[in-house]
Amino acid sequence: MNPLLVKLAGALAAGGETTRSASSVGDWIGIGLVGLIALFFLWLIVAAVRKKLGSARSRMGEYREDEQEAARAARLWAEARRQAEEEDEAEQEPEPAEQQVDIQQELLEKARQRRQARPAPRPQPPAPAAPEPAGEPARPQAEPTAPAEREEAPAPVVEAEAAPAPQPAEAEEAPRSLEEGLSKTRAGFVSRLGRLFGKSTIDEDDLEEIEEILFTADIGVRTSQKLIDILQQEATRSERADPGKLLGILKQNIEKMLRVESPPLDVERAQPFVMLVVGVNGTGKTTTIGKLAMRYRQQGKQVVLAAADTFRAAAREQLEIWGQRAGVPVIGGQEGADPGSVVFDAINSARGQKADLVIADTAGRLHTKVNLVEELRKVHRVCGKALEGAPHEVLLVLDATTGQNAISQAKQFHKALEVTGLVLTKLDGTAKGGIIIGVCDTFKIPVRFIGIGEQVADLRPFDPEAFVQALFR
Numbered sequence: 001m002n003p004l005l006v007k008l009a010g011a012l013a014a015g016g017e018t019t020r021s022a023s024s025v026g027d028w029i030g031i032g033l034v035g036l037i038a039l040f041f042l043w044l045i046v047a048a049v050r051k052k053l054g055s056a057r058s059r060m061g062e063y064r065e066d067e068q069e070a071a072r073a074a075r076l077w078a079e080a081r082r083q084a085e086e087e088d089e090a091e092q093e094p095e096p097a098e099q100q101v102d103i104q105q106e107l108l109e110k111a112r113q114r115r116q117a118r119p120a121p122r123p124q125p126p127a128p129a130a131p132e133p134a135g136e137p138a139r140p141q142a143e144p145t146a147p148a149e150r151e152e153a154p155a156p157v158v159e160a161e162a163a164p165a166p167q168p169a170e171a172e173e174a175p176r177s178l179e180e181g182l183s184k185t186r187a188g189f190v191s192r193l194g195r196l197f198g199k200s201t202i203d204e205d206d207l208e209e210i211e212e213i214l215f216t217a218d219i220g221v222r223t224s225q226k227l228i229d230i231l232q233q234e235a236t237r238s239e240r241a242d243p244g245k246l247l248g249i250l251k252q253n254i255e256k257m258l259r260v261e262s263p264p265l266d267v268e269r270a271q272p273f274v275m276l277v278v279g280v281n282g283t284g285k286t287t288t289i290g291k292l293a294m295r296y297r298q299q300g301k302q303v304v305l306a307a308a309d310t311f312r313a314a315a316r317e318q319l320e321i322w323g324q325r326a327g328v329p330v331i332g333g334q335e336g337a338d339p340g341s342v343v344f345d346a347i348n349s350a351r352g353q354k355a356d357l358v359i360a361d362t363a364g365r366l367h368t369k370v371n372l373v374e375e376l377r378k379v380h381r382v383c384g385k386a387l388e389g390a391p392h393e394v395l396l397v398l399d400a401t402t403g404q405n406a407i408s409q410a411k412q413f414h415k416a417l418e419v420t421g422l423v424l425t426k427l428d429g430t431a432k433g434g435i436i437i438g439v440c441d442t443f444k445i446p447v448r449f450i451g452i453g454e455q456v457a458d459l460r461p462f463d464p465e466a467f468v469q470a471l472f473r
Contacts, residue, residue: 175453175455175457175458175460176428176452176453176455176458177470178452178460178466178467178470179470179473180428180452181427181428181450181452181453181458181470182427182428182433182452182467182470182471183428184428184429184430184431184433185427185430185431185432185433185434185471186470186471186472186473187431188217188430188431188432188433189213189214189216189217189431189432189434190471190472192213193210193213193247193250194472196209196210196213196243197243197244197246197247198243199243200243201243202243202246207228207231207232210228210231211224211225211228214227214228214434216432217432217434218403218404218432218433218434218435218438219434219435219437219438220404220407220435220437220438220441220442222438222441222442223257223437223438223441223442224438226441227250227253227254230249230250230253231246231249231250234249247472251468251472254437254468255464255465255468257437257440257441258436258437258440258447258462258464258467258468259464259465260440260444260445260446260447262420262421262445262446265393265421265448267296267301267356267357268356269392270387270389270390270392271354271355271356272304272347272350272351272355272356272357272358272387273356273357273358273392273393274347274358274360274383274387274390274391274392274393275292275357275358275359275360275391275392275393275394275395276343276360276362276379276380276383276391276393276394276395276417277289277359277360277361277362277395277397277423278362278376278394278395278396278397278413278417278419279364279396279397279398279409279413280364280399280409281312281364282364282399283364283397283398283399283402283425284397284399284425284426284451285361285364285397286309286315286318286319286322286361287322287425288397288423288425288449288451288459289305289319289322289359289361290319290321290322290323290325290326291322291451291456291459292359292449292459293305293322293323293326293328293359294322294325294326294456295456295459296356296357297326297327297328301356301357302328302353302354302355302356302357303326303328303355303356303357303358303359304328304329304330304331304346304349304350304353304355304357304358304359305319305322305323305328305329305330305331305346305358305359305360305361306330306331306332306342306343306345306346306347306358306359306360306361307319307320307330307331307332307333307342307361308332308339308340308342308343308346308360308361308362308363308379309339309361309362309363309364310332310333310334310335310336310337310338310339310342310363311335311336311363312363312364313335315361315363316330316332316333316335319332319361320332329349329353331345331346331349333345339362339363339375339379340378340379340381340382341382343360343379343382343383343386344382344385344386346358346360347383347386347387347390348386351387360379360383360391362376362379363375373412373416376416376417377416377417380394380417393420393421393448394417394418394419394420394421395419395420395421395422395423395448396409396410396413396414396419396421396422396423396445397422397423397425398410398422398423398424398425398435398439399425399426400424400425400426400427400429400430400432400433400435400436401426401429401430402435403432403435404435406435406439407435407438407439407442410422410439410442410443410445411442411443414443414445419443419445420445420446421445421446421447421448422439422440422445422446422447422448423447423448423449423450423451423459424436424439424447424449424450424451424462425450425451425459426451427450427451427452428451428452428453428458433471436450436467446462447462448461448462449461449462450462450467
């Protein structure tokens, strides 16, 4: 073959290789440029997304604190509604009362069985001896027992006869005495106790009967058992022979239960002093607030009322009537408005006026409803946001006529809000006022005020010593 042709073929082959290598390098360069462009656009997209997220976070950070609180409250409300729908509240509520009744009936039955199992000849020798002086004159026997209990007994009888005459004319001006207000309670279980302690001696059967009386006086099973244990363990034989000393032990321990150690109610320790009043509908909560407003107004305090019960019809109107009577402003909202905002506005208004006291009414609600109790917690938090340290007092209003149910209410409200004081209303309307002893002993919450009548002055500060003296006079 011609050498020239061979050389030419070799040159052409070498040129083809060079062309192929050059084209492959160009391809790689193009691919790299496309990749860089893609990365650039990807970076632009990521930067835009990050900018969008950053602006969203900044907007979230600019939300006001109360809006965030509203969002949290909405979530809590939704969760509470879900829980409330899952529970059958109608069946839950009677359970505590039924259980307490069962326990009480069981204890009473055991007391009766123990009394029946004891030999009967015990009191029979003294029994004939006692009627001997009172064989024909059975009345003289009744006369010594009355003075034996208290020599002052005839004096109140005269007061009771003289009281009805001026009552029609001065009912609105003259407040009841504590003795008059507790007359039904004194005529109930206290008089039954008085008949037992009026005996010459107290024995085991009498202690069983005292236990039964305390159980049926709404004092509560736990507190009644504690008092009986004190009488059985601390009373000596000589004191059992002297019923007067034994009665003194009972009165002393009841007073000790009522005298709960706590700081006094001092409305001057903050300005304004915020008082949050809670309780179930029908306990006299709004009326109590009106009487408190008039009481502090008469002491020269500047009072502002907050009508935060925005769910009950005419609740604001009722509080406004009391506000007009007391001459104090009432801050309220429309029906169905947020109770927290009403309390917030009332505290701010009181600060602007330099008022001394804010008394906030709240919706009277069933204490077993989780979502409604949660709303009370929200109102409590709003008070602290409006004024540091508020509320300074959380008053729970209880109806003394509701008996053991008052203990259930106190338990639930105290668990939710840490109640600092109690107001016991309608003590003049029940023969079982012993509920006040059971509540104080169970929860160690002081009673701030008691209601013994309809007049403003019938809502008075609670004094344990005066209460016990009036109860057992």
